[in-house]
Amino acid sequence: MQLTSLGLVRGIIGYFVGLVIGMAVVMISRLALGMSAWDQEAGWVGGIVFATIGFMLAVGSMTDWLKWTRGVETPFHHGPPVGKPAWTRYFSVDYNHKVIGIQYGVTGFLLLIIGGSFALVFRAELADSGISFLQPGTYNTFLSMHAWVALASILLGVGGMANYLVPLMIGAEDMAFPRLNAFAYWINVPAIITLMISMLFGWDSGWTAYPPLSLRGPVGYQMVFWAIFGIGLSSILGSLNLIVTMLTMRPKGMTLFRMPIFCWAILATSIIQLTATQLIGLAFLMLSFERTLGMPFFNPLYNALGENIGGQPLLFQHLFWFYSHPAVYVFVLPGLGIISELLPVFARKPLFGYRWIALSSLAIALVGFLVWGHHMFTSGYGEYLRVVFMISTLLVAVPTGVKFFSWLGTLWGGRLTFPTPMLFTLGAISVFLIGGLSGPILATAATDLFLHDSYFVVGHFHATIFGGFVFPFFAAIYYWYPKITGRMYNETLGKIHFWLMTPGFWVMSLAQMTAGTMGMRRRIADYDPALGVEPVHMLITIAGFVIAFSILLMIYNLFTSAEVGALAGNNPWRSRSPEWQIPSPVPEHSYARPITVVGEPYDYGLAGSTYVAMAGAGDD
Amino acid sequence: MAAITTGVHAVAAHHEAHDDYAVQLRRNRLGLWLFFISEAFLFGGLLATRFYLWGNTRPELDQAIGLIVTSVLLLSSVSMRLAETAMEKGNRQLFSIFILLTAFFGLVFLGGVVIFEWGLIPAIYQGHLTPWGDKYGAVVFAMTGMHALHVVSGIVFIFIVWNLARKGHFSPQRHWGVESCAIYWHYVDVVWIFFYPALYLIGNAVHLSH
Numbered sequence: 001m002q003l004t005s006l007g008l009v010r011g012i013i014g015y016f017v018g019l020v021i022g023m024a025v026v027m028i029s030r031l032a033l034g035m036s037a038w039d040q041e042a043g044w045v046g047g048i049v050f051a052t053i054g055f056m057l058a059v060g061s062m063t064d065w066l067k068w069t070r071g072v073e074t075p076f077h078h079g080p081p082v083g084k085p086a087w088t089r090y091f092s093v094d095y096n097h098k099v100i101g102i103q104y105g106v107t108g109f110l111l112l113i114i115g116g117s118f119a120l121v122f123r124a125e126l127a128d129s130g131i132s133f134l135q136p137g138t139y140n141t142f143l144s145m146h147a148w149v150a151l152a153s154i155l156l157g158v159g160g161m162a163n164y165l166v167p168l169m170i171g172a173e174d175m176a177f178p179r180l181n182a183f184a185y186w187i188n189v190p191a192i193i194t195l196m197i198s199m200l201f202g203w204d205s206g207w208t209a210y211p212p213l214s215l216r217g218p219v220g221y222q223m224v225f226w227a228i229f230g231i232g233l234s235s236i237l238g239s240l241n242l243i244v245t246m247l248t249m250r251p252k253g254m255t256l257f258r259m260p261i262f263c264w265a266i267l268a269t270s271i272i273q274l275t276a277t278q279l280i281g282l283a284f285l286m287l288s289f290e291r292t293l294g295m296p297f298f299n300p301l302y303n304a305l306g307e308n309i310g311g312q313p314l315l316f317q318h319l320f321w322f323y324s325h326p327a328v329y330v331f332v333l334p335g336l337g338i339i340s341e342l343l344p345v346f347a348r349k350p351l352f353g354y355r356w357i358a359l360s361s362l363a364i365a366l367v368g369f370l371v372w373g374h375h376m377f378t379s380g381y382g383e384y385l386r387v388v389f390m391i392s393t394l395l396v397a398v399p400t401g402v403k404f405f406s407w408l409g410t411l412w413g414g415r416l417t418f419p420t421p422m423l424f425t426l427g428a429i430s431v432f433l434i435g436g437l438s439g440p441i442l443a444t445a446a447t448d449l450f451l452h453d454s455y456f457v458v459g460h461f462h463a464t465i466f467g468g469f470v471f472p473f474f475a476a477i478y479y480w481y482p483k484i485t486g487r488m489y490n491e492t493l494g495k496i497h498f499w500l501m502t503p504g505f506w507v508m509s510l511a512q513m514t515a516g517t518m519g520m521r522r523r524i525a526d527y528d529p530a531l532g533v534e535p536v537h538m539l540i541t542i543a544g545f546v547i548a549f550s551i552l553l554m555i556y557n558l559f560t561s562a563e564v565g566a567l568a569g570n571n572p573w574r575s576r577s578p579e580w581q582i583p584s585p586v587p588e589h590s591y592a593r594p595i596t597v598v599g600e601p602y603d604y605g606l607a608g609s610t611y612v613a614m615a616g617a618g619d620d
Numbered sequence: 621m622a623a624i625t626t627g628v629h630a631v632a633a634h635h636e637a638h639d640d641y642a643v644q645l646r647r648n649r650l651g652l653w654l655f656f657i658s659e660a661f662l663f664g665g666l667l668a669t670r671f672y673l674w675g676n677t678r679p680e681l682d683q684a685i686g687l688i689v690t691s692v693l694l695l696s697s698v699s700m701r702l703a704e705t706a707m708e709k710g711n712r713q714l715f716s717i718f719i720l721l722t723a724f725f726g727l728v729f730l731g732g733v734v735i736f737e738w739g740l741i742p743a744i745y746q747g748h749l750t751p752w753g754d755k756y757g758a759v760v761f762a763m764t765g766m767h768a769l770h771v772v773s774g775i776v777f778i779f780i781v782w783n784l785a786r787k788g789h790f791s792p793q794r795h796w797g798v799e800s801c802a803i804y805w806h807y808v809d810v811v812w813i814f815f816y817p818a819l820y821l822i823g824n825a826v827h828l829s830h
Binding site: 069071176177180236240241243244247248249274275276277278279281282283286289290293294295296297301303307309310311312315318319322 | 643646647650651654655657658659660661662665666668669672673751752754755756757758759761762780783784787789828
């Protein structure tokens, strides 16, 4: 087998060929306009754009579309590639949503490890006061990279769960637009390469990339802008695909209120991703153009009369947070959906208040569009806005509270069992509670004025993200692992993972909040030992390494169990969801016959109730 | 993207017998409209930028140029509609004429923007603004640039559809390619209906000293 038969290898070659071509095009254009050939801003922008196109062409994600424009038919190929080992399909363009889901999930997990490792690097630096091995500039690059790599990992992880599970859960053959699905995955890969290249040049503003700092910093910013633009494009196209899939491909009998609850979470998430993502794309595009061409959107510019004829830095914050606050709900809503999905299975009881949960996801998504200004309490915008944004932000607590009470209601009186996925689900609730309770303190303008830019914010944010994404993501991996591989993971190792990671995270999160209230600022390489935060920082660092070690156990578990784990059978969890009624691992065509929904999804423990009727062989 | 699916391919794009053209057409339409909703936030963001930075002011732009390019773009929507109607009635010749006329109007609009609004060829017309001069130049170039990018892609789309029709790819019953191209063109047109007053009409014209 030749190496270039792998789409990924061809794509990477295409990326670097495109990079060279793009830079050459910019240099020739500049010479033609009578300027010096090389300008690093313009050169890199041209290079990155061409490199991304080069990757997408070379990997083969646009081949079918380009044939369509010429009127050439492209029959749909199903199954592993002909004449190549089966594993190669995961490294090439494949249209099966299960393959794409795994591609998303594994890439997301890989980025989670990389992003987490960046955190370990600067956590080690912070363990004691004084600069030990990271100079402040490098520290800032690591910190900023930790943020965007981890956020990319979450977006990809969410994409993995959604792409793998949604078509299975609604009994669909595949996604509505399989080619678009593959394109939406693959556009992430050149974006990630671009993001990694930014480390060579550095950038130091934290993930928010506020101007004017981001307009003056090193050229690494250009790579960040365009990388995030690519990942954002993936979000938009992927969510479009998911909405169409859920609205048009449900089986007979599955009304919207009979969808598995995870689908509701993904529907709400997709609404945010489809729309709000455009605003961060636009904001980063404007930053890139301001750097490259000097278009004054954000940097003020004064004329002889002292009038500002240039831009306003605050405009960026508005555009940025209009996406980046709802984005937090993109990160957590799917995870909260996983919690609601798993609890009834392990409590053997109906999900408490199904409709309320479904609608609370939508409510969080919609209220989420009105709260961005709470990130700007200290920015100097109109003071009257503080009250408006404070009230709208506190409103988010209402639908979130609905979810908590539904979870409690589901657990209440249930016949609980505690395998690893259930442990992680409960861990997620506990961690999300820490994040949730620290939220109103930051949403209230009066207290936020003191806590803004402190480690309290860091603690709050990580608790929401671990509770809303990381813990549920791990729960989902353990839960659907037997469906994906056909084998059980090692339960003992899974439990050790949980009992290391959960207390580790509690300590880390609460210690971060404590450091914040003691006066520790975020995003700085060093601190004054007189604050008394040194032992707290040591604690956070140790907890961080414990969490990292526990995740290594998980990786070991997942790798070895795929070979030696016990055969899982079709439905080890006795779930009612359609994907558990078919063989594990799921065959190439998931459902041999269309399924029919005949009852409510979560009537666990109710005698004689069924959710899905599977047509038997020969039964039409 | 799936928009380019021609009649035959919409069927081939999906594998099972129960996936017929009507089902895929419904999905394609929904997908295209969701794409428009998404794009509305992009153009909305540009409008928000305009009102944030300019408030109740606007630059001194050449009103004649604005009126002419806007009229031409509106005309192009009429010819696009006529092209689609011709395809629905199976009149390929009329379809080709009107769709090429639409592309022509689109190119005229583009020329108006690039040569006159932007002043890209000073030998023909000296522009008033530069993208880096002040907030007026920056926003005018950003809004017209983003819109022009969509017009260019619309023109490319038109030529693809025209070429496919020439090869006999559509029928009065099955012409999603034509339909999506037409809706896309109208959408880009509607965006300009919001951009034109925001750039040319709303607010008091100011002349800045640099």
